[in-house]
Each structure stands twice: as C-alpha cells, then as structure tokens.
Amino acid sequence: MEINQLIRSYAAHSPPTIPHPTWLAQLNNQIILFDLLSQYSDHQAGRTWKLRFWKRIITVIEREFKRDPVLYQEEEIDERILNYYISLQHQQQPDKTIEEIELHIYYYGPINERDSWSKINLYENKASISQGTTGLRSWGASVCLSNYLILNQEDILRSTPDNQSQTTTIIELGSGTGLLGLLAYQLNPRNRVILSDFNQHVIDRLRSNLDLNFKEDERRNISVVNVDWNDHSKAGICHDEDWNGRTIVLGSDLVYDPDLVPGLVTTIKHTLKPQHCSSSGGGSQSFGLICGTVRAPETWDLFISTCGEQGLDVEYLDVQKSIEYGNPNSDGIIFPQSLDQSIDKLKLVKLSISD
Missing domain, CATH: 1.20.58 (Methane Monooxygenase Hydroxylase; Chain G, domain 1)
Structure with missing residues (x-):
C-alpha cells in the first residue's frame, strides 16, 4: 500500500x-x-x-x-x-544542537499490516560527519545487515544452538547509532547483547538510544561498553567467567582506514574465541558478520587478507535479498539514503575461527 x-x-x-x-x-x-x-x-x-x-x-x-x-x-x-x-x-x-539531531523511526514487519509493525527509534545527527565521527547517523550497510538479521533470525539469533547451558552473546563493534545491536536485542532479548564503540560522543548517543527503545526493566541483558581496537590488552570485549557460549560479532562500515584494520581483525578474533575458552567451548560455534560499502577496494582487500593471516575463515554472503527487503514496498527496514550509486559496493562476509 x-x-x-x-x-x-x-x-x-x-x-x-x-x-x-x-x-x-x-x-x-x-x-x-x-x-x-x-x-x-x-x-x-x-x-x-x-x-x-x-x-x-x-x-x-x-x-x-x-x-x-x-x-x-x-x-x-x-x-x-x-x-x-x-x-x-x-x-x-x-539550541543549535537540536537542528543537528533528528529522531528516526525504523519500522519493519508486513508492509500491509501496519498494526503488526515493530520499530527501532534512533536519535541521529543530520550531518554525515559530526563531532569528529561518522557514528552519529545510520548508514546503508547497517540497514543491509539489519535486514539480513531479520530474514535469518531463526538461524542467527536462536538463544541456545546446541547446549542448553550455553548463552549466545551478540556483540556489535563500532555500533554508532546502535541500529544493529538494538535490533538484535529486540528480535531475541534472551540473548546477551553488547553495544560498543570508542568515541565518547557515540557512547553517549548509544546510551540515549538504548533508553529510547527499552525501559529499565527490559535492559537486563544489554549493555554499552567502550572498546579500543588498538588496545590489544583488552582485545576481546568480555573476559568474565560465564563467557562459555556462542558469540556473534556484528559490524557495519568498519573497514575504512587501513591503519585500523590490524586492530579490528585482532579484536574480532579474540572476541570470537576469548582466551579462557577451551577448544570445545563456544568458539567453534561463533562467527562474525561484517557488512560494508566498499568505497576503497584496497582497504577492503587488506581487511580480507588480514583476516586470513590471523586465522579467520572468510565467506562472502549474498546481500541481494537484504537490499530488496529494504525497499519502501517491502517488509524490512528502509534505507536512510538512496543507494542507487552504491548498491553494487555493499559486501557482507561471515568470519569464523579456522579449524
């Protein structure tokens, strides 16, 4: 309609x-x-x-x-x-800052059944770059991966894949506005979800968007943390003793600066398999989903090759259905910007620890 x-x-x-x-x-x-x-x-x-x-x-x-x-x-x-x-x-x-901030509401659900729609509310900055970061607004890659999660939620976001005693932890790296992580939590609040970023302005926005979408008593399994990819002493976001289940790393538009690639890949690897996990733990079931608009092919190629060097298997996934799901006449989350010039540049890879 x-x-x-x-x-x-x-x-x-x-x-x-x-x-x-x-x-x-x-x-x-x-x-x-x-x-x-x-x-x-x-x-x-x-x-x-x-x-x-x-x-x-x-x-x-x-x-x-x-x-x-x-x-x-x-x-x-x-x-x-x-x-x-x-x-x-x-x-x-x-206040001048009010002009810069917009409330975006991303609906998803059967297009012709308005009463059944779900939504994610996000405060976003109007400017592409604001306060020294691009993380204060949502981008096409995050919507593409969000729609991939919706389409494949039964496989990706199930709480207990094989072992009822294990937990599933969803970690969004470079969360920005938090669209991916907030959606993952909304789709299955039984999972533990961690939103992460490094820029303090982005961290503050993440907390605001978390408050915007979930009441305090609904936030038991979701948190916001500060993560520096280049601080390898803290590579791997969580080190607590109950980190014994499956881990899923999510990220969108993370691959843009070649200097950040080694730290990013190290963080992904250590998060997929924390140091204290045994080989029979959740690491073998863990994987990452990284989506990006490839504006600099050489930087993306560096990311892929670095993954291989650090023992991560790389599998390219089809994004066509996720893109189509974001069309205005479809059931998914709509793209915030026109993708006419960049659809062919959207790439999605699945990363896992090599056997």
Whole structure:
C-alpha cells in the first residue's frame, strides 16, 4: 500500500515516494495523509527535513491544480498542512544542537499490516560527519545487515544452538547509532547483547538510544561498553567467567582506514574465541558478520587478507535479498539514503575461527 510506504519513509527521514498527484489533490486524501504523519511531527527534531517534505507535498498539489482546473475549483489544500508548514518555517530553535539531531523511526514487519509493525527509534545527527565521527547517523550497510538479521533470525539469533547451558552473546563493534545491536536485542532479548564503540560522543548517543527503545526493566541483558581496537590488552570485549557460549560479532562500515584494520581483525578474533575458552567451548560455534560499502577496494582487500593471516575463515554472503527487503514496498527496514550509486559496493562476509 502506497501510504504505508510513505509512513515508513517519513518516519525514517528516508527519500520518500510521493503519492500520485491526482490522489494528493483530493482534500479527503490530504486529511488522511496528515492524520497519519502528524504523529511524527510533535517534536522539533528534523525540522529541515520536514520542511522539504511538506514543501514538496504542497508543490505537487499546486501543480496538479494548475494542470486540472476542475480540481482547482472543487478541491483545496488542507489548512492543517499549510499551517504546519508555516509553523516549521517560523519555528525558533532554542539550541543549535537540536537542528543537528533528528529522531528516526525504523519500522519493519508486513508492509500491509501496519498494526503488526515493530520499530527501532534512533536519535541521529543530520550531518554525515559530526563531532569528529561518522557514528552519529545510520548508514546503508547497517540497514543491509539489519535486514539480513531479520530474514535469518531463526538461524542467527536462536538463544541456545546446541547446549542448553550455553548463552549466545551478540556483540556489535563500532555500533554508532546502535541500529544493529538494538535490533538484535529486540528480535531475541534472551540473548546477551553488547553495544560498543570508542568515541565518547557515540557512547553517549548509544546510551540515549538504548533508553529510547527499552525501559529499565527490559535492559537486563544489554549493555554499552567502550572498546579500543588498538588496545590489544583488552582485545576481546568480555573476559568474565560465564563467557562459555556462542558469540556473534556484528559490524557495519568498519573497514575504512587501513591503519585500523590490524586492530579490528585482532579484536574480532579474540572476541570470537576469548582466551579462557577451551577448544570445545563456544568458539567453534561463533562467527562474525561484517557488512560494508566498499568505497576503497584496497582497504577492503587488506581487511580480507588480514583476516586470513590471523586465522579467520572468510565467506562472502549474498546481500541481494537484504537490499530488496529494504525497499519502501517491502517488509524490512528502509534505507536512510538512496543507494542507487552504491548498491553494487555493499559486501557482507561471515568470519569464523579456522579449524
């Protein structure tokens, strides 16, 4: 249903598919549209994006009126749309940082069954690079891997794969906004989930997004930790005694700086098989899923070769279904940016300890 596609796009601040002009020009349909989208308009975050969106809606309607004089005589633009657009224009920002932060809502679930949708709420920065990091907004690779998790959740996120006494621990490296880890926890809160990053601004945002999605009594098995990939004395995120089960490492857009590759691979390896695990422990069932938009092939190739040198098996996985699942007319999490120019650059690999 076209209107459901638009709701998902609007909530996620993703490039929207605007309804057909003839449909939009009818006042009753405008009323339906505004009623459905107004629930996402009660906060100042994302003002600039909303201004562009509603200006586009008004422009489409006005053009249709000019094209069809009969419509112009019989219909009008919903007064609430005009008033809301004007209020956005005159809205005063009490703090400069509010303009930079947007609330993105990522829905997933059967597109035509709105009442059954699940959602992840994320505070994200509008700017691609903010406070010295790219980790304050979500990117295409994280959505691609998120959709892969949804499509394969029975295999990946099952709590006890073989041994009822073992736990499954999900670790997201370079969590950024936390989309992957929060989704993994939402899909199966019985697993232990660890969100990690190094930049303190990102750590603070992770904690805010955790609070945004789960009440305090729902956060028993999820935590946020600071991890430096180059601090090899702490490679491997957890060292407690109950680390005896299966570990799954998740990461998106981690491979961008060749200087960070050795530390990243060491961290992945030690996390998949902590020092105190025996060969019969959870390490043999553990694996990593790393997704990236390959903008610098030589850096990606360095990552793959370093994995091999450190004893990690690399298996390329098909991402086509995950990409298609993120289309506005599908059931998955919608991509926050247009991927027209980078779809072919999305790569997903599964990493495991070599036998």
